[in-house]
Amino acid sequence: MADYNTMELMICIAARNLEDGATVVVGTGAPCAAAMLSQKTKSPNLCIMFEAGGVAPILPSMPISVGDSRTFHKAIMASSMPEIMETCQRGMVDYTFLGGAQIDMYGNINSTMIGDNHAKPKVRFPGSGGANDLASLCWRTMMMTPQDSKRFTEKCDFITSPGYLQGGNSRYEAGLPLGTGPYRIITNMAIMGFDDETKRMKVVSINPGYSRKDVQDNCGFELLWADKISDTDPPHADELRILREEVDPYRYVIGR
Amino acid sequence: MNMSVQLKSGRNELFTDPDPDKAREFFRHKSRAMKSKLSTPEEVVKTMVNDGDYIAIGGFGANRIPTAIVHEIARQKKKNLGFAGHTATHDFQILVGGECIDRCDIAYIIGLEARGLSPNARRAVQDGKIKLTEWTNATLSWRLKAAAMGLSFMPARNILGTSTFEYSAAKEIECPFTGKKFAAYPALYPDFAAIHVHECDIYGNCHVYGASVSDQDLAKAAKRVVITTEKLIHTDKIRQNPEGTFIPFWCVDAVIEVPYGSYPGNMPYEYFSDEAHIKEWLTAEKDPEEFKKFYNKQIYGTKNFNEYLELNGGIEKIKKLRAQELLLDLGNGGKK
Numbered sequence: 001m002a003d004y005n006t007m008e009l010m011i012c013i014a015a016r017n018l019e020d021g022a023t024v025v026v027g028t029g030a031p032c033a034a035a036m037l038s039q040k041t042k043s044p045n046l047c048i049m050f051e052a053g054g055v056a057p058i059l060p061s062m063p064i065s066v067g068d069s070r071t072f073h074k075a076i077m078a079s080s081m082p083e084i085m086e087t088c089q090r091g092m093v094d095y096t097f098l099g100g101a102q103i104d105m106y107g108n109i110n111s112t113m114i115g116d117n118h119a120k121p122k123v124r125f126p127g128s129g130g131a132n133d134l135a136s137l138c139w140r141t142m143m144m145t146p147q148d149s150k151r152f153t154e155k156c157d158f159i160t161s162p163g164y165l166q167g168g169n170s171r172y173e174a175g176l177p178l179g180t181g182p183y184r185i186i187t188n189m190a191i192m193g194f195d196d197e198t199k200r201m202k203v204v205s206i207n208p209g210y211s212r213k214d215v216q217d218n219c220g221f222e223l224l225w226a227d228k229i230s231d232t233d234p235p236h237a238d239e240l241r242i243l244r245e246e247v248d249p250y251r252y253v254i255g256r
Numbered sequence: 257m258n259m260s261v262q263l264k265s266g267r268n269e270l271f272t273d274p275d276p277d278k279a280r281e282f283f284r285h286k287s288r289a290m291k292s293k294l295s296t297p298e299e300v301v302k303t304m305v306n307d308g309d310y311i312a313i314g315g316f317g318a319n320r321i322p323t324a325i326v327h328e329i330a331r332q333k334k335k336n337l338g339f340a341g342h343t344a345t346h347d348f349q350i351l352v353g354g355e356c357i358d359r360c361d362i363a364y365i366i367g368l369e370a371r372g373l374s375p376n377a378r379r380a381v382q383d384g385k386i387k388l389t390e391w392t393n394a395t396l397s398w399r400l401k402a403a404a405m406g407l408s409f410m411p412a413r414n415i416l417g418t419s420t421f422e423y424s425a426a427k428e429i430e431c432p433f434t435g436k437k438f439a440a441y442p443a444l445y446p447d448f449a450a451i452h453v454h455e456c457d458i459y460g461n462c463h464v465y466g467a468s469v470s471d472q473d474l475a476k477a478a479k480r481v482v483i484t485t486e487k488l489i490h491t492d493k494i495r496q497n498p499e500g501t502f503i504p505f506w507c508v509d510a511v512i513e514v515p516y517g518s519y520p521g522n523m524p525y526e527y528f529s530d531e532a533h534i535k536e537w538l539t540a541e542k543d544p545e546e547f548k549k550f551y552n553k554q555i556y557g558t559k560n561f562n563e564y565l566e567l568n569g570g571i572e573k574i575k576k577l578r579a580q581e582l583l584l585d586l587g588n589g590g591k592k
Contacts, residue, residue: 027369028369028370029370050467051393052316052319052343052467052469053466053467053468053469054467060583062370063370064369064370064371064529064531065316065317065318065319065345065369065370065522065529066316066369067315067316067317067319067343067467067469068318068319068522068528068529069319069466069522069524069525069528069581071467072466072467072524078465078466078467078468078524079467079468080397080467080468080469080470080471080472081393081394081397081469081470082394082397082398082401082470082473085393085394085397085398085414088394089394089412089413089414108418112390112419112420118268118388118390118423119384119387119388120382120383120384121381121382122382123382124366124378124381124382125366125367125373126364126365126366126367126373127341127362127363127364127365127390127392127420128362128363128364128390128391128392128393128415128420129343129363129364129367129392129393130343130363130364130392130393130394131392132392132394132414132415132418132420133392133393133394133395133414133415136413136414136415136416137394137413137414156419158419158423159417159418159419159420160418160419160420161418161420162415162416162417162418165417165418170417171417174416174417174437175413175416175417175428175436175437175438175439176413176414176416176417177413252370
């Protein structure tokens with residue numbers, strides 16, 4: 001296998017999915033690294049936004065908080081949380097990235113709790129933060145996550161952020177804006193999209209070193225498969241160089 | 257869209273009253289006088305925060321936070337407070353450490369973003385010690401905005417169809433113009449809010465630089481507002497640049513000058529967050545006994561914010577954090 005780790009692979013793939021001139025709201029860590037890499041490779045005019053108000057900063061380093069001063073360093077605008085969220089609600093934000101403890105076949109994500117008693121959860125996580133807002137209001141939601149059959153679950157204990165809810169047209173029927181929803185799930189093993197009709201998760205590409213069986217065995221629900229499954233193009237040397245030297249030289253993210 | 261379906265309601269508790277006429281009645285009697293509002297954290301917390309109040313903290317968890325007020329609430333052992341957990345990180349950690357909170361509107365709690373989770377806050381929540389109603393960052397922003405506008409609710413298009421909605425106190429409504437389904441968020445009028453700013457005059461006219469989060473709406477929505485400021489300025493500086501006034505005097509009940517007052521949080525263009533000290537909190541919290549000692553030393557063992565800052569490195573520490581914030585290379589002196 002080539003000389004890169006899982007985090008580097010996922011970040012490189014995510015970066016390729018952000019086109020020049022698009023807008024993206026990111027959090028700290030891997031999503032921010034992917035957006036920075038995209039800017040330094042194929043999409044110099046990618047507009048990076050942070051939910052506390054930062055718009056199009058020239059990031060000197062990776063932020064620790066989506067509201068710290070790095071997120072509006074030499075920025076176009078240091079605005080507010082309502083400003084960013086209302087821009088999303090108006091339909092001006094193309095992409096966002098989310099993470100979570102659980103994801104189901106419709107791309108619904110749990111970052112709130114494990115257990116069945118909300119008042120006394122077995123394990124409590126921070127909750128939505130801006131995740132539900134971005135998943136509801138941005139056009140396309142992506143996720144980068146290692147894949148296993150616990151995380152990719154039949155049923156989330158709690159749906160923090162909406163994917164396609166119960167599939168089909170249920171997302172729109174619930175009242176969420178038309179044409180929005182999960183777009184790509186990027187794991188260590190594969191890249192998934194979603195079926196146009198059923199809105200179920202569908203494998204489109206398998207990463208180097210993994211088989212169809214690996215991908216299904218490490219998923220807690222039945223995956224759909226695209227008619228033509230491609231081999232994921234592994235990270236290129238120039239992508240890795242820029243990621244390692246310019247985006248994350250202290251390996252805060254890619255060293256995980 | 258076919259709207260013959262039943263409109264749903266979130267099942268959890270609404271901790272505050274969204275009635276705009278009750279709010280108007282309160283604001284009717286709030287002073288509009290341009291008079292000096294200078295005070296101290298001790299006095300403000302004693303006179304403006306009551307046990308059982310619902311409070312909100314400005315900034316963003318560990319960015320531009322009014323640390324002196326949060327500490328003082330803990331030192332005076334205020335109890336049974338409601339709290340707006342609007343990306344609450346270090347502020348929440350301090351208040352939970354002092355067992356001040358018994359109910360919380362959650363957008364984001366117990367985490368400290370890229371730094372990890374607060375073990376003590378997590379234990380408190382998992383033990384069921386704090387009543388929780390779920391929201392999101394945008395939702396709490398818009399609840400404050402509804403209050404800032406003097407309304408009882410704000411419609412929006414997020415959280416529908418999720419468990420976040422189910423465990424909120426939101427309601428679905430039908431748009432009277434398009435027939436589309438929206439979520440309605442009840443206006444949030446906190447009893448008390450504390451906001452840290454870059455500069456402000458003795459009347460409470462403020463300048464803030466950098467991302468403003470929800471603080472302009474918070475200052476309007478809250479019934480009682482204290483401003484802590486890096487420095488006091490003359491009103492002439494406000495009048496020279498009236499379009500720069502971030503919060504006007506009539507929102508503000510008290511003003512306190514607290515240099516470096518966001519420490520250990522980040523203050524944009526002034527000093528970066530003290531990551532080493534925040535890590536000390538997270539490490540101490542792993543063991544409840546150890547944390548009790550740590551908290552006693554840091555919060556109850558210091559009389560005021562200056563003593564706390566001194567305990568953790570004082571001005572020398574701030575000089576390093578300032579270099580970090582401004583990306584200055586101080587040679588050896590700039591090493592962490």
